[in-house]
Structures are given as structure tokens and as C-alpha cells.
Amino acid sequence: MGKTVAQKIFAAHLVDTPADGVYVLSLDRVFCHEITTPIAINDLVSKGKDRVIDASKIKAVIDHVTPAKDSKTAEQGKTLREWAHRHNIKDFFDIGANGVCHAIFPEKGFVRPGFTVIMGDSHTCTHGAFGAFAAGVGTTDLEVGILKGVCTMRAPETIKINVTGKLREGVYAKDLILSIIKMLTVNGATDKVIEFAGPAVSALGMDGRMTLSNMSVEAGATCGICYPDMTTVEYLWEFIKDEFPSKEAALKEYSKWLPDADAQYAKVIDFDASKVEPVVTVNYKPDQVKTVREMEGTKVNQVYIGSCTNGRIEDLRVAAAILKGKKISPELRAIVSPATPKIFSQALDEGIIKIFMDAGFCVTNPTCGACLGMSNGILAKGESCASTSNRNFNGRMGKGGMVHLMSPATAAATAIAGHITNSPLFKG
Numbered sequence: 001m002g003k004t005v006a007q008k009i010f011a012a013h014l015v016d017t018p019a020d021g022v023y024v025l026s027l028d029r030v031f032c033h034e035i036t037t038p039i040a041i042n043d044l045v046s047k048g049k050d051r052v053i054d055a056s057k058i059k060a061v062i063d064h065v066t067p068a069k070d071s072k073t074a075e076q077g078k079t080l081r082e083w084a085h086r087h088n089i090k091d092f093f094d095i096g097a098n099g100v101c102h103a104i105f106p107e108k109g110f111v112r113p114g115f116t117v118i119m120g121d122s123h124t125c126t127h128g129a130f131g132a133f134a135a136g137v138g139t140t141d142l143e144v145g146i147l148k149g150v151c152t153m154r155a156p157e158t159i160k161i162n163v164t165g166k167l168r169e170g171v172y173a174k175d176l177i178l179s180i181i182k183m184l185t186v187n188g189a190t191d192k193v194i195e196f197a198g199p200a201v202s203a204l205g206m207d208g209r210m211t212l213s214n215m216s217v218e219a220g221a222t223c224g225i226c227y228p229d230m231t232t233v234e235y236l237w238e239f240i241k242d243e244f245p246s247k248e249a250a251l252k253e254y255s256k257w258l259p260d261a262d263a264q265y266a267k268v269i270d271f272d273a274s275k276v277e278p279v280v281t282v283n284y285k286p287d288q289v290k291t292v293r294e295m296e297g298t299k300v301n302q303v304y305i306g307s308c309t310n311g312r313i314e315d316l317r318v319a320a321a322i323l324k325g326k327k328i329s330p331e332l333r334a335i336v337s338p339a340t341p342k343i344f345s346q347a348l349d350e351g352i353i354k355i356f357m358d359a360g361f362c363v364t365n366p367t368c369g370a371c372l373g374m375s376n377g378i379l380a381k382g383e384s385c386a387s388t389s390n391r392n393f394n395g396r397m398g399k400g401g402m403v404h405l406m407s408p409a410t411a412a413a414t415a416i417a418g419h420i421t422n423s424p425l426f427k428g
Contacts (some may be wrong), residue, residue, distance in 0.1 A: 001262065001264060002259070002261060002264070003004070003260050003263055003265040004158040004160075004241070004259045004260075004263045004264075004265065005131060005157070005158070005195055005225050005227070005257055005259050006133055006155070006156060006158055006223070006225065007158075007263070008101075008114075008194075008256075008257055008259075009024060009114055009116060009132070009133040009257065010023055010116075010133070010153070011154055013025040013026045013116050015150055016225045016241075016397045017128075018152075018261050019177050019282075021154055021155060022150050022152060022153075022358055023152070023153050023154070023155055024151070025116050025150060025151055025152075025153055026150055026152055027057065027116050027117070027118060027145050027149050027150060028057065028115040028116050028117065028132075028367065029057055029058075029059060029084035029105075029110060029111065029115060029116070029117040029118075029395065030057055030058045030110075030118055030145040030146055030149075031058075031059050031060075031117060031118070031119035031121075031124065031171040031353075032058060032059065032060040032061070032062070032080075032100060032120070032142075032146075032326060033061050033062065033063050033064060033101050033119070033121065034061075034062045034063070034064060034065070034073075034077050034080045034117065034119030035065075035076065035120075035121075035158060035289060036058065036119075036121060036139065036142065037080055037120060037142065038076050038079035038083075039074075039082055039139050040120065040142045040146060040236070041080070041083045042079065043076040043143060043216075043233065044141065044146065045054030045282070049140055049147055049307060050086075051087070051147065051428060052087045052146050052147070053138050053145075053146065053148055054149060055088050055090065056090070057091045058089050058091070058146065059091040059092075059105055059110050060080055060083075060084050060091070061092070061093040061099065061101050061105075062077050062080060062081070062091045062093070062094060062095060063078075063093075063096050063098055063100050063366070063368050064249050064271060064365060064367065064369055064372070064374050064375070065367070065374050065375045066098055066366075066367050066369070066375075069374075069375050072162065072232060073080050073375075074388075076294070078093075080180055081094060083160070086284065091108070092352065094144045095281065096156060097341065098338065098341075098344075098366065099293070099310065099339055099340030099341055099343070099366040100306075100308045100339040100366055100368050100421075101121065101368070102121075102127070102210070102214065102251075103308055103340050103366075104226065104337035104339070104340045105127075106126075106127060106130065106206075106210065106269075106311055106345075107236070107340055107342060108237055108239075109239030109240070111132050111134070112130060112132065112229035112236065112240070112254075112347040113129065113131035113132060113257045114132065114256075114257045115130070115133070115134075116132070116133050116134075116151070117132055117134035117135070118134070118135055118136075118137045118139070118142065118145050118151050118391075118405075119134075119136060119142070120137060120138070120142045121136050122135065122136040122217050123136065123309075123326070123390060124200060124404075125213055125216045125217050125218060125221065125222065126210050126213050126214040126308060126386075127210075128193075128213040128223040128224045128225040128226065129206060129209040129210040129212065129218070129225075129226045129418075130206075130215075130226070130228065130232055131225060131227060131228035131232065131254065131257050131258075133193070133225070134223055135151075135153070135223055136217065137151065138409060141201075141410055142242075145295070145413075147392040154344065155224050156191055156193045156223075157191075157192050157254075158193045158194070158263075158265050159189055159193070159194050159221075159266055159267045159268035159269075159270060160193055160194075160195045160197060160265045160267070160269070161180060161182075161196055161197065161269045161271055162197050162198040162269065162271065163180075163196060163197065163198040163199070163200040163201050163271050163272045163273050164198050164199065164200065164274075165199070165272045165275070166199070166200060166273060166274055167203070167273050167274070168274065168276070168277070168281045168427075169279060169425060169426070170278065170409060170422075170424075170425035170426030171273075171276050171426065172208070172211075172278075172407040172408070172409060173204055173207075173208035173209070173212055173407075174309065174405075174406065174407035174408070174409055175252070175271060175276050175277070175278050175279050176212065176276055176389065176403060177211060177212045177214075177278045178281065178406075179271075179282075179289065179311070180212075180219070180271060180288050181218050181219045181287050181289070181385070182222075182273065182285050182288075182289040183269075183272075183274055183415055184216060184219040184286050185219070185288070186219060186220060186285055186286060186287045187220050188219050188221075188287075189219040190218045190220030190221075190223035191220070191284055192220070192222065193221070193222055193224070193225060194216050194221045194224045194225065194264075195225050195226075195227075195259065196209070196212050196224060196225065197227060198230065198273075199235075199349075200273035201226055201227075202227075202229060202231075202294055204226075204231075205231060205235075206231060206232065206235040206310070207312040207313070207315065208241065208314070208316040209226040210308075210312070211226070211309055211310060212224060212226065214308055214309045214390055215228060215309060215380070217288070218286040218391065219287070227258055227259075227412075228251075228257060228258070228332050230247065232254065233247050233250045233254065234247070234249050234346055243344070244289060245279060253300050262326065268312050270315075271288070273315045274394065277290065277291055277293070277426065277428075278292040278294070278406070278407060278409070278410050278422050278423070279406070279425050280292050280386075280404050280405065280406040280420055281392045281403070281405040281406075282295065282404070283392075284392055284393055284394040284402075285392070286390070286391065286392055286405065292406070292410055292420060292421065292422045293422060293428075294428075295404070295420045296325075296419075296421055296422070297402065297403065297419050298384075298417050298419055298420040299331070299335070299384070299418065300332055300333060300384045300385060300386045300404065300414060300418075300419065301332055301379070301383040301384070301385065302333050302334070302383065302384070302385040302388065302416055303328070303332060303333075303334040303384070303385070303386045303411050303412075304334075304335050304336075304370050304387040304388065304411070305334075305336045305337070305368070305383055305388050305411050306335070306336060306337030306339060306367075306388065306389070306395075307318050307337075307339070307368065307371045307388060307389035307407060308339065308368065308373070308390070309390040310389070310408050311337055311338060311339030311343070311366075311388070311389060312343060312352065313338075313343050313347065313389065314334070315408040316338060316343070316347050316352050316356075317352065317423070318407075318408050318412070319336070319356075319373065319408040319412035320345070320351075320355040320356065320412075322360040322409060322413055322416070322423050322424065322425065323355055323361075323412050323416065324355050324410040324416070326416045327360055328414070328415040329415065329416060329417060329418030330360050330418075331418040332418055333362070334359070334360060334361045334362055335362045335364060335370060335376065335406035336356050336361045336362070336364070336378045337363075337364045337365070337367055337369075337370065337376065337377075338366055339366055340366050342365070344365075344366060344409060348351055356357055359415070359416075361415070363415045364376050364377075370389070371374045371390070371391070371396075371397070372396060373387040373395065373396060373397045373398045373401070377397065378398040378401075379398035379400075379401030379402075379408060380397060380398065380401070381398075381400030381401070381402055382401075382402070383398070383400075383401050383402070384402040384403070384404060385397055385401065385402070385403050385404050386404050386406055386414040386415070386420060387404065387405055387406070387411070388406065388407065388408050388413050389403070389405065390407050391403070391405075391406050392404065404420065406420075409423040409425055409426070410422065410423055
């Protein structure tokens with residue numbers, strides 16, 4: 001019987017099967033940030049097990065509250081910082097060099113097809129965009145990963161989504177994944193892997209693919225995987241060029257992770273991308289989705305462009321194209337947070353930062369803070385935000401606040417209009 005992508009990765013990393021359906025896997029990467037990792041660090045220290053299996057496999061960043069906003073967040077940063085120095089973890093990104101974890105780690109070439117990756121963060125599934133198995137885990141699993149370099153998993157079934165057709169002009173990966181989540185529901189892929197296949201996925205760049213994979217967890221998925229292809233190789237080439245004689249050779253090697261033709265799936269779904277139009281969430285679940293035209297005129301108090309979902313350079317370029325020469329509505333405030341220093345620098349060089357500032361946006365340093373209501377853009381009770389982030393649970397960006405998830409294009413158009421509206425890039 002043929003294997004899915006996840007089954008192939010599990011087979012290649014299998015260390016032990018201590019019980020039926022339980023797999024102990026070796027890990028290629030353990031990612032860490034300052035919110036969840038200090039708990040694991042302190043517990044390991046208290047047990048006399050303050051050590052790491054392999055410092056080269058561990059990558060760490062301060063990204064949620066940066067710089068620290070109070071004594072508690074300063075202590076979290078200090079714990080991670082001292083631990084990284086103590087164990088000679090070279091790839092630690094401190095204040096000034098740091099960025100959003102799920103943007104900076106792939107940007108540095110830390111994720112490859114066929115890798116196993118864990119992190120104490122639910123959106124670790126982002127890295128499945130590279131053809132990897134990447135999962136968010138709890139503190140105990142994170143500790144074991146740090147200490148032993150392994151993680152215990154139950155082999156998830158896989159849902160394959162064939163995304164046919166072509167996205168219309170002015171429709172983006174964010175609109176596609178929100179539409180897919182609406183179709184699946186928030187529980188539709190629970191404890192499963194999603195394989196995103198088809199011409200509409202192949203046509204996306206890595207930024208768009210990371211958006212798809214990033215929000216897989218909002219349908220309950222453990223990981224969302226895109227197939228490695230030449231787009232993947234091109235993105236990674238500066239990091240892998242010494243490992244392969246050519247890009248074609250790299251593609252041949254990475255193609256071994258593609259699913260077999262006779263792989264067995266829990267479900268195979270055909271989804272027509274050409275029917276998708278710009279969408280936005282309503283209420284407090286990511287599967288509660290309506291078209292932007294249905295939400296036309298809905299007032300918001302804040303617009304936020306950033307996060308591990310849509311804070312990359314492609315996202316900023318699209319938003320800037322809409323904002324150029326325009327001003328945001330005086331009835332709202334707008335914030336943009338480029339996801340990494342490299343993206344910030346690119347945006348500076350391309351004049352994008354100036355476009356945002358001229359339009360009236362507050363431009364912040366790279367941070368995750370606003371997305372989960374920790375810093376740099378928290379809502380007051382009764383306020384609403386048009387956001388390019390990934391989660392709209394009640395109170396997500398601040399107690400009593402409402403979050404409407406949307407693409408950067410829709411967010412930029414909304415900032416100008418003062419209410420939810422379609423961007424001029426979508427012709428209807």
C-alpha cells in the first residue's frame with residue numbers, strides 16, 4: 001500500500017513503537033519562543049535535567065512581546081536568553097535580530113522537505129508548506145524534544161484537498177484557506193494532516209503556501225502540507241546549494257516525499273479555487289466566513305496587517321499597492337508589523353514603509369504581539385479589528401474585542417474606507 005507524505009516522514013524518522021498506533025519520532029528541529037519555552041526550561045532545571053540533545057537542532061526567538069512590556073515578559077525573555085547562551089544555541093534571535101517565529105525560521109532555511117518539527121505553538125503547522133511534518137506540542141513534549149530529540153505521536157490520517165482551477169485577480173491565499181476552513185468546519189480535520197494539492201496550490205509562492213499551512217490548525221489539523229517542487233527548491237536554494245549539484249538534483253531528492261499514487265486517504269476533496277472571492281470572518285470562529293460583499297459597510301476600529309499568516313513581503317506589497325497615494329479613514333487606526341527584520345528592510349528599500357506611513361499607519365517592529373492580544377495593538381472592550389492574522393476567538397486581541405480575519409488586500413481597502421470593503425484589485 002502506498003504512503004501519504006506524513007506516512008513517509010513517519011517511516012523515515014521512526015525510533016520506536018511503544019504501543020499500537022503510537023510512534024516515537026526523531027526530530028530534525030525543535031523551535032522555541034519566549035512564551036511557552038521558559039516553562040519547559042524551568043521544569044527541566046527543577047528536575048536536574050538542564051541540558052539539550054543537540055544545540056544545532058534548536059532554534060529560538062523572542063517574538064511575542066518584544067521589547068518586553070513589563071517585569072513578567074522581561075523574565076520570560078531573560079529565561080530563554082540565558083538558556084540559549086548556557087547551551088551555546090547559536091540560532092537564538094534576540095531583540096533587534098528577532099522576528100515572528102513562523103516567518104523567521106523558514107526565512108533562515110531551517111525547514112526542509114521531509115523534516116520533523118515541533119514547537120510549543122499551535123501554528124507550527126506553518127512549516128508544512130515545505131513538505132515537512134510540523135506540529136504544535138505541549139510543554140511535556142517540548143521538554144522531551146529538547147532533552148532527547150524525539151517526540152511521541154499518533155499517526156494522523158490524511159485529508160487530501162485537490163485545489164483545482166485558478167484564483168481570480170484580487171483573491172489570495174488567505175481567502176482560499178478561509179473558504180476551505182468554512183467548508184471543513186473548525187473540527188473537520190481534527191487529529192489529521194491536510195495535504196494541499198492541485199494547480200492552484202502549485203501556482204502559489206512559498207509565502208502563499210505558508211498562509212495555507214498556517215491556518216490548517218483552524219480546521220483542527222495537526223499539520224497542513226504542501227508538496228515540495230521547484231518553487232520550494234528556489235526558496236531554499238541559498239541554503240542548500242552546497243548539498244546538491246543542481247536545482248534539478250535537489251528537486252529529485254525532495255520528490256521522494258511526494259505521496260504515492262496509491263496512498264490511502266481518510267477523505268479526498270476537490271475544491272474549485274476559481275469560485276473563491278474575497279472573504280472575511282464573522283463572530284468568533286474561523287469557519288464563520290462570509291464574502292466581503294456580504295460584510296460591506298461593517299465598521300471597524302482598527303486595521304492590523306502582520307502576523308505569521310500575512311506579515312511577509314508579498315503581503316506588504318499587495319497592501320501597499322492599494323494604499324499608495326491614499327489616507328486611512330480618520331474613523332480608525334491602522335498598524336502594520338513586518339514579520340522579520342529582513343522583510344522590514346525589503347519594505348524600506350522598496351518604499352513600502354513610506355507608503356504605509358504616508359497613509360497613516362503605525363509601523364511597528366517585527367512582533368506577534370497584537371495577534372494574541374499581548375502587545376502592539378490590543379483592542380478595548382467593544383472594539384473590532386480587521387486583521388490579517390489567523391485566529392478570531394472571543395477576546396483574542398483583547399478582552400471584549402472582535403476580530404475579522406481577512407487578506408492584506410481587504411485589510412488595506414478597509415483601512416481607507418473605514419469599513420469592511422473589497423479592494424479595487426478584485427473586479428467581482
